[in-house]
Structures are given as structure tokens and as C-alpha cells.
Amino acid sequence: xxxxxxxxxxxxxxxxxxxxxxxxxxxxxxxxxxxxxxxxxxxxxxxxxxxxxxxxxxxxxxxxxxxxxxxxxxxxxxxxxxxxxxxxxxxxxxxxxxxxxxxxxxxxxxxxxxxxxxxxxxxxxxxxxxxxxxxxxxxxxxxxxxxxxxxxxxxxxxxxxxxxxxxxxxxxxxxxxxxxxxxxxxxxxxxxxxxxxxxxxxxxxxxxxxxxxxxxxxxxxxxxxxxxxxxxxxxxxxxxxxxxxxxxxxxxxxxxxxxxxxxxxxxxx
Amino acid sequence: xxxxxxxxxxxxxxxxxxxxxxxxxxxxxxxxxxxxxxxxxxxxxxxxxxxxxxxxxxxxxxxxxxxxxxxxxxxxxxxxxxxxxxxxxxxxxxxxxxxxxxxxxxxxxxxxxxxxxxxxxxxxxxxxxxxxxxxxxxxxxxxxxxxxxxxxxxxxxxxxxxxxxxxxxxxxxxxxxxxxxxxxxxxxxxxxxxxxxxxxxxxxxxxxxxxxxxxxxxxxxxxxxxxxxxxxxxxxxxxxxxxxxxxxxxxxxxxxxxxxxxxxxxxxx
Numbered sequence: 001x002x003x004x005x006x007x008x009x010x011x012x013x014x015x016x017x018x019x020x021x022x023x024x025x026x027x028x029x030x031x032x033x034x035x036x037x038x039x040x041x042x043x044x045x046x047x048x049x050x051x052x053x054x055x056x057x058x059x060x061x062x063x064x065x066x067x068x069x070x071x072x073x074x075x076x077x078x079x080x081x082x083x084x085x086x087x088x089x090x091x092x093x094x095x096x097x098x099x100x101x102x103x104x105x106x107x108x109x110x111x112x113x114x115x116x117x118x119x120x121x122x123x124x125x126x127x128x129x130x131x132x133x134x135x136x137x138x139x140x141x142x143x144x145x146x147x148x149x150x151x152x153x154x155x156x157x158x159x160x161x162x163x164x165x166x167x168x169x170x171x172x173x174x175x176x177x178x179x180x181x182x183x184x185x186x187x188x189x190x191x192x193x194x195x196x197x198x199x200x201x202x203x204x205x206x207x208x209x210x211x212x213x214x215x216x217x218x219x220x221x222x223x224x225x226x227x228x229x230x231x232x233x234x235x236x237x238x239x240x241x242x243x244x245x246x247x248x249x250x251x252x253x254x255x256x257x258x259x260x261x262x263x264x265x266x267x268x269x
Numbered sequence: 270x271x272x273x274x275x276x277x278x279x280x281x282x283x284x285x286x287x288x289x290x291x292x293x294x295x296x297x298x299x300x301x302x303x304x305x306x307x308x309x310x311x312x313x314x315x316x317x318x319x320x321x322x323x324x325x326x327x328x329x330x331x332x333x334x335x336x337x338x339x340x341x342x343x344x345x346x347x348x349x350x351x352x353x354x355x356x357x358x359x360x361x362x363x364x365x366x367x368x369x370x371x372x373x374x375x376x377x378x379x380x381x382x383x384x385x386x387x388x389x390x391x392x393x394x395x396x397x398x399x400x401x402x403x404x405x406x407x408x409x410x411x412x413x414x415x416x417x418x419x420x421x422x423x424x425x426x427x428x429x430x431x432x433x434x435x436x437x438x439x440x441x442x443x444x445x446x447x448x449x450x451x452x453x454x455x456x457x458x459x460x461x462x463x464x465x466x467x468x469x470x471x472x473x474x475x476x477x478x479x480x481x482x483x484x485x486x487x488x489x490x491x492x493x494x495x496x497x498x499x500x501x502x503x504x505x506x507x508x509x510x511x512x513x514x515x516x517x518x519x520x521x522x523x524x525x526x527x528x529x530x531x532x533x534x535x536x537x538x
Contacts, residue, residue, distance in 0.1 A: 145417050146525070150447040152414075178419040178523050181471040196469045196525070202450040204461060254447050256415070256465070256527070 024212060027197050028111075028140055028259055029053050036060035038106040043095045043127060044068075044113030048076025054109060055085045064105070066093040095123045100130045107131070111140040114183070118171040124187035133268035137189055138261070140197075143177025146258035147217070149249045155234075155242035159221050162228040177260035189264030201255035213255040218246045293481060296466050297380075297409055297528055298322050305329035307375040312364045312396060313337075313382030317345025323378060324354045333374070335362040364392045369399045376400070380409040383452070387440040393456035402537030406458055407530070409466075412446025415527035416486070418518045424503075424511035428490050431497040446529035458533030470524035482524040487515045 032054070034040050038061050045051045045065035055063055065088055067073050073090050080088050093099055095113075108127045114120035127137055144164050149156065167174040176183075177196075184192045201208040222243055229236050249255050301323070303309050307330050314320045314334035324332055334357055336342050342359050349357050362368055364382075377396045383389035396406055413433050418425065436443040445452075446465075453461045470477040491512055498505050518524050 143417075145421075148412075148414050148447060150444075150451065152444075152447075175419075178417060178421075178525065181473070181523055182419065182521060185472070192471075192473060194469065194471055194473075194523075196467050198465050198467055198527070200463065200465045202461075202463055203454070204450070204463075252451060254450055254463075256447065258467070258525070 024199070024216070025053055027199070028261065029057060031261075032057060032109070032138055034058040034061040034107055037062065039104070040064065041066070041098075041100075041105040041108045041127070041130065043098075043108060043110045043123065045076050045090070046072050046112075048072075048079040050109075050111040051076055051088055052079060052083055052085065055080065055083075055088055059087065061087065063088045064091060065089070066091045066095065066098070068092065068094055096126055098126055098130050102129055103132045103135075104130045105132065105135065107136045107138070109138045112142070114139065115141050115167070115174060115176045116170075116172040120173075120176065120183055121186050124183060124189070128188055128266055131266040133266055135266045137184065137264045137266070139180055139184065139263075140259060140261045141177045141180060142174075142257070142259050144174040146177065147256060149246065149255045150253040151245070151249065153242070153245040155238050156245035157242075158234055159225075159228070159239060159242035159246065162233045163221050163224050165233065166224055166227060166231075177258065180260050180262035184262055184264040188267060190267045192262060192264040194260055194262045197259040197261055199255075199257045199259070202253075203251055209250045209255070212257070213250055214247065217255070217257060218243065221246065293468070293485070294322055296468070297530065298326060300530075301326060301378070301407055303327040303330040303376055306331065308373070309333065310335070310367075310369075310374040310377045310396070310399065312367075312377060312379045312392065314345050314359070315341050315381075317341075317348040319378075319380040320345055320357055321348060321352055321354065324349065324352075324357055328356065330356065332357045333360060334358070335360045335364065335367070337361065337363055365395055367395055367399050371398055372401045372404075373399045374401065374404065376405045376407070378407045381411070383408065384410050384436070384443060384445045385439075385441040389442075389445065389452055390455050393452060393458070397457055397535055400535040402535055404535045406453065406533045406535070408449055408453065408532075409528060409530045410446045410449060411443070411526070411528050413443040415446065416525060418515065418524045419522045420514070420518065422511070422514040424507050425514035426511075427503055428494075428497070428508060428511035428515065431502045432490050432493050434502065435493050435496060435500075446527065449529050449531035453531055453533040457536060459536045461531060461533040463529055463531045466528040466530055468524075468526045468528070471522075472520055478519045478524070481526070482519055483516065486524070486526060487512065490515065 040061050040063045042051055042054060042063060042065040045067045051065045065076060070092055073092055077090050108131055117123060131137065144160060147160055164174045181192055181194045199212055201213050225239055228234055229239055309330050309332045311320055311323060311332060311334040314336045320334045334345060339361055342361055346359050377400055386392060400406065413429060416429055433443045450461055450463045468481055470482050494508055497503055498508055
């Protein structure tokens with residue numbers, strides 16, 4: 001039963017692109033389904049955005065969601081309660097030293113967490129420890145270096161570069177998507193399959209122009225504007241120009257970003 | 270009948286990614302199929318590599334393949350003859366002034382040509398002129414700016430930058446893939462659908478490491494080495510380092526490149 005999970009969904013299905021997936025959620029998560037009754041660990045649940053998706057897509061799986069931040073866990077718990085979900089257990093835990101026995105979980109899931117870590121391999125090794133032999137790990141991360149657009153200006157590129165550099169300074173890696181295969185291999189997982197999840201946006205996809213280009217990606221870049229300017233990484237006018245150049249792609253140009261989803265299996269089966 | 274072509278293939282099928290397509294040909298061409306008896310124009314056939322694929326995939330279509338170069342046409346003709354194909358007619362022609370009446374063709378096809386042109390919109394407008402109302406245009410181009418890898422060094426990136434800059438100096442645009450939507454829209458085509466065709470390579474795909482990373486992409490970059498060094502765009506040692514850094518991704522890292530396929534329709538139907 002467990003052995004059927006990783007190979008149990010159609011890979012052709014899995015790798016369809018963004019224009020078929022109505023939403024980012026579908027693009028990233030449509031092929032994450034866990035068996036009824038299986039014990040799932042979500043490592044680094046944050047405020048529970050992915051937790052809710054997991055629970056909805058695998059309504060009979062038993063999800064343990066951990067995070068280091070008590071504040072995040074409270075928000076996540078409120079979110080899950082508000083949705084009437086009763087299959088999620090929240091625990092405060094450090095993902096490099098999880099309070100679980102070896103092989104405690106059937107499957108583990110990590111989304112948008114490794115990008116924040118200086119040593120993502122340590123967390124992956126710990127996840128492997130608590131995973132059943134033959135159990136699967138699923139990792140989803142972005143890669144800001146995969147971004148490009150048309151028209152593309154130097155100022156626009158530089159704003160994105162600021163985001164990448166700031167994340168590197170705080171010990172993370174905004175270019176982690178491209179590293180998922182070597183990271184999982186280095187942590188000892190087997191049968192690793194990585195699939196790029198491409199967001200391609202042009203004026204024929206106005207819902208992606210709004211929902212992804214403007215409200216997700218450009219909003220995220222704009223979020224570091226104050227710090228980037230204070231740190232003199234860019235002048236205020238260059239920053240403003242860069243952000244408006246990014247916005248100028250909407251309605252006439254194109255916008256490109258790639259997420260990566262990796263699935264691996266714990267050895268020993 | 271013609272109206273069924275553009276929408277006649279499954280878009281979900283069409284947009285599957287590289288790891289399902291066994292070869293680059295399948296990734297780019299599997300969803301290009303023209304009806305029996307339809308008149309197809311291939312603009313800029315070069316030495317006929319794509320022509321042979323077209324003819325094999327649509328064996329009862331009538332293909333007219335044009336190019337400006339007599340030498341290329343001779344090679345293309347030999348290639349097609351050697352394969353026993355008898356559905357292709359070669360003509361020497363300038364794609365900005367085609368020797369055909371308005372609406373002469375049912376469908377037009379362009380692959381890896383627009384990247385070489387200073388005014389790709391002019392060719393697209395001319396293609397629209399010779400296309401039946403409601404007929405389709407198919408354009409396939411790469412985008413060297415979509416390339417990234419892991420590990421990635423400054424020298425590796427710079428070798429690719431040399432290729433992009435040299436193509437720009439000779440009047441082309443190696444970043445044309447991202448422009449297909451606005452180019453087709455600007456040339457007056459309707460119902461434009463662009464799909465990225467992502468090549469994702471990691472050590473689980475050794476045939477792509479050899480066939481794409483090493484023998485296609487790195488070989489292409491290496492091909493401009495002499496010119497780049499003569500022009501002092503990079504020192505000989507920096508160039509060598511860049512090329513070996515690109516090769517060092519093979520067997521342990523990842524390699525990323527995106528082609529774009531656009532299909533549009535001539536208005537007036």
C-alpha cells in the first residue's frame with residue numbers, strides 16, 4: 001500500500017503546466033495525495049497555509065504539523081479550526097531535532113521551508129530518520145533565479161537580485177529549487193523525482209497576471225523595498241523604476257517563474 | 270476541418286514536460302500534426318532537420334519548405350531524399366517577400382528562425398498574408414536567458430552571456446522565446462497559445478545530460494568560444510573555466526532550459 005504511493009499517480013498528469021492548473025495551489029499540490037489513515041509530518045508549517053491544503057486533499061490522513069514559532073502555530077491552529085478540519089495535530093518542534101522516534105511517520109512533506117535554512121540537508125536527514133523505510137518525502141520550493149520577464153529591464157532584474165541577496169544574507173537560499181535533487185540525494189533518499197512547475201504568464205491569462213505576477217511575485221519583491229533602499233542596495237528612484245518595470249509586463253508582456261517539486265523515498269525497503 | 274486543428278489536440282497532452290518526452294523532438298514536436306492533404310509552409314527550413322520531422326509526423330500533408338540559402342536547401346533536399354520522403358517541395362525564397370499569393374497555405378510553421386532576425390514581426394506579417402483565414406501559425410524558439418544550472422558559477426554564466434551578446438550583435442535575439450506572445454499578437458494573429466517546453470536535467474536523466482546538456486547546449490556555447498576570446502569578451506582561461514563549470518553540472522547537478530511553442534490563428538474566419 002505504501003509502496004504504491006510514490007509511483008501511484010500518473011507522472012504525465014503530475015507535470016502539466018500552469019495554464020491547465022487553474023491556480024497555484026493546483027499547480028503545486030494536485031498530485032500530493034496521501035492514503036487514508038497514513039501518518040503525515042508537515043515540517044515547518046508556518047501559519048498553516050499548506051497544512052489546510054494538505055488536509056483538504058487528503059481528508060483521511062493524520063497530519064502532524066510542526067513549527068518552531070509558537071505564534072505561527074497559533075495562527076495555523078486558528079486557520080485549521082475555522083475550516084472545520086479535525087485531522088491536524090500541531091506541535092512546536094525544531095525540525096533539526098524532532099521529538100519523534102525513528103520511522104514514526106509514513107510520509108513527510110515540506111513546502112517553502114528549506115529556502116530559509118543555512119543547512120537544509122540537516123533537516124532532510126532528520127526527516128529521513130523519522131520516516132518509515134519506503135515512506136516518501138515531498139519537497140516544494142521556488143527558485144527566484146528562474147524568474148525572467150518581457151520586457152525586462154536592468155532595474156527590474158536588480159530588484160529581484162536584492163531579494164535573492166537579502167535572503168542569502170539571512171542564511172537562506174532563494175535559488176534552492178534547482179538544488180532539490182542533489183539535496184535529497186545527499187540526505188540519502190532514493191527514487192528521487194523532481195518536476196519543475198512552471199508558471200508562464202501572458203495577456204491571455206489575466207487571472208495569472210493578477211494572482212501570480214502582481215499579487216504574489218511583484219508583491220513579494222516590493223516587500224523588501226524598504227530594507228533594500230535603507231541598505232543602499234538600490235537608490236529609491238531605481239527601486240521604484242524596477243518595480244514599475246516589473247508591473248509594466250502585465251497586460252502586454254510575459255512573466256516566467258519555476259517552482260520545483262521533489263519526491264523521494266526513504267531507503268531500506 | 271481546419272478550425273479543428275488548433276484546438277484539436279489536447280492541451281494537457283501538449284504541455285507535458287521533458288521527462289516524459291523521450292527526446293527533444295518529442296518535447297517540441299509531438300503535438301504538431303497537420304491534416305492529410307493540407308498545404309504547409311515551413312519558413313526558414315535551413316538544412317531540413319525540422320522538415321524531416323514535420324514530414325514524418327504529418328506524412329500526408331504537402332510541405333513547401335523555403336530558405337534564403339541555396340546551400341542549405343541543397344543539404345535539406347539530400348536529407349529528405351535520403352529518407353524517402355516525397356511530400357516536400359523546396360523553394361528558394363525570402364521570408365519577408367514570399368512568392369505566393371495571399372491565403373495560399375493552410376498552415377505555416379517556423380522553428381529556430383525568428384531568433385536570427387532583426388525584424389521577426391515582418392516575417393510573421395508576411396506569413397499571415399500567405400495563410401488562409403483561420404489557418405494556424407506554429408512557432409518554436411528557444412530562450413537562452415531561461416538557462417540556469419546548479420552548481421552555477423560566474424564564469425559559466427558569462428560564457429552563455431557571450432553567446433547571447435554575439436547573437437544580438439549579429440541582429441538576432443537569443444531571448445526571443447519569451448517574446449512569442451507579443452510578437453504574434455503584434456503581427457495580427459488571434460487565439461494565441463504559448464506553452465513553455467521545459468528541459469529539466471538531473472542525474473536521474475543521464476540521456477538528457479548527454480543529449481541535451483553536453484551535446485546540445487554546452488556544445489552550442491563552446492561553438493562561439495574562439496570568437497568570444499578573439500573579441501576579448503572573456504580571457505581564454507576564464508572561458509575554459511566557464512565551459513568546464515558547465516560540464517561539471519553533469520552527473521551531480523541540474524541543468525535548466527526552456528523552449529517556447531506558440532500557436533496562433535489567422536483572423537478573418
